[in-house]
Amino acid sequence: MKVKKLNRTFFQRALGRPATGLPENNDFWSLSDGKITLDLNQAPELLKPAGAVRLEGNLPVKVLVVHGEDGQYRAYENKCTHAGRRIDPVPGTETVQCCSLNCATFDLDGNKIAGPAKKTLKTYPVNVANGKLLIEIG
Numbered sequence: 001m002k003v004k005k006l007n008r009t010f011f012q013r014a015l016g017r018p019a020t021g022l023p024e025n026n027d028f029w030s031l032s033d034g035k036i037t038l039d040l041n042q043a044p045e046l047l048k049p050a051g052a053v054r055l056e057g058n059l060p061v062k063v064l065v066v067h068g069e070d071g072q073y074r075a076y077e078n079k080c081t082h083a084g085r086r087i088d089p090v091p092g093t094e095t096v097q098c099c100s101l102n103c104a105t106f107d108l109d110g111n112k113i114a115g116p117a118k119k120t121l122k123t124y125p126v127n128v129a130n131g132k133l134l135i136e137i138g
C-alpha cells in the first residue's frame with residue numbers, strides 16, 4: 001500500500017500537533033460503564049465522511065473517532081504505538097497516521113504499514129443506533 005503523508009509543517013510534526021481538532025465543547029458525548037455514547041447529530045466534525053474528532057479529558061484514554069470515506073465510523077486509542085503521539089486520518093487513503101515527524105502509518109484496522117511503530121494501533125468496537133455512536137473502550 002502506497003503511503004501518503006498528511007500535509008503538515010515541520011514544526012507541527014516536531015511539536016506533535018495533530019490535524020484533528022478538539023470539539024468546541026464536550027456536551028455531545030458521555031462515558032458510562034466503559035462505553036462512550038456520542039450524539040452524532042451534535043457532532044458536526046463527524047457529519048461528513050472523512051471527518052474526525054478527538055475525545056479527551058474525563059476519559060481513561062484519549063480517543064480518535066473517524067467517519068471514514070467508506071461511511072463507517074471507527075474509534076482508535078489516540079496514541080501512536082511508537083512513542084505515544086496522536087494520530088489523524090489521512091484523507092483520500094484508507095490510513096491513519098501519527099502526527100510526529102516519523103509519521104507511523106496504520107491501516108483502518110490499526111495494522112502498521114509504515115514507520116517505526118512496532119505494535120498495532122488499538123481500536124475500539126463501535127455501533128451506531130438511533131443517531132448515537134457507541135464506543136466500547138472497556
Ligand code: FES
Pocket residue numbers: 080081082083084085098099100102103104115116117
Ligand atoms: S510517536 Fe508515532 S511515529 Fe513516533
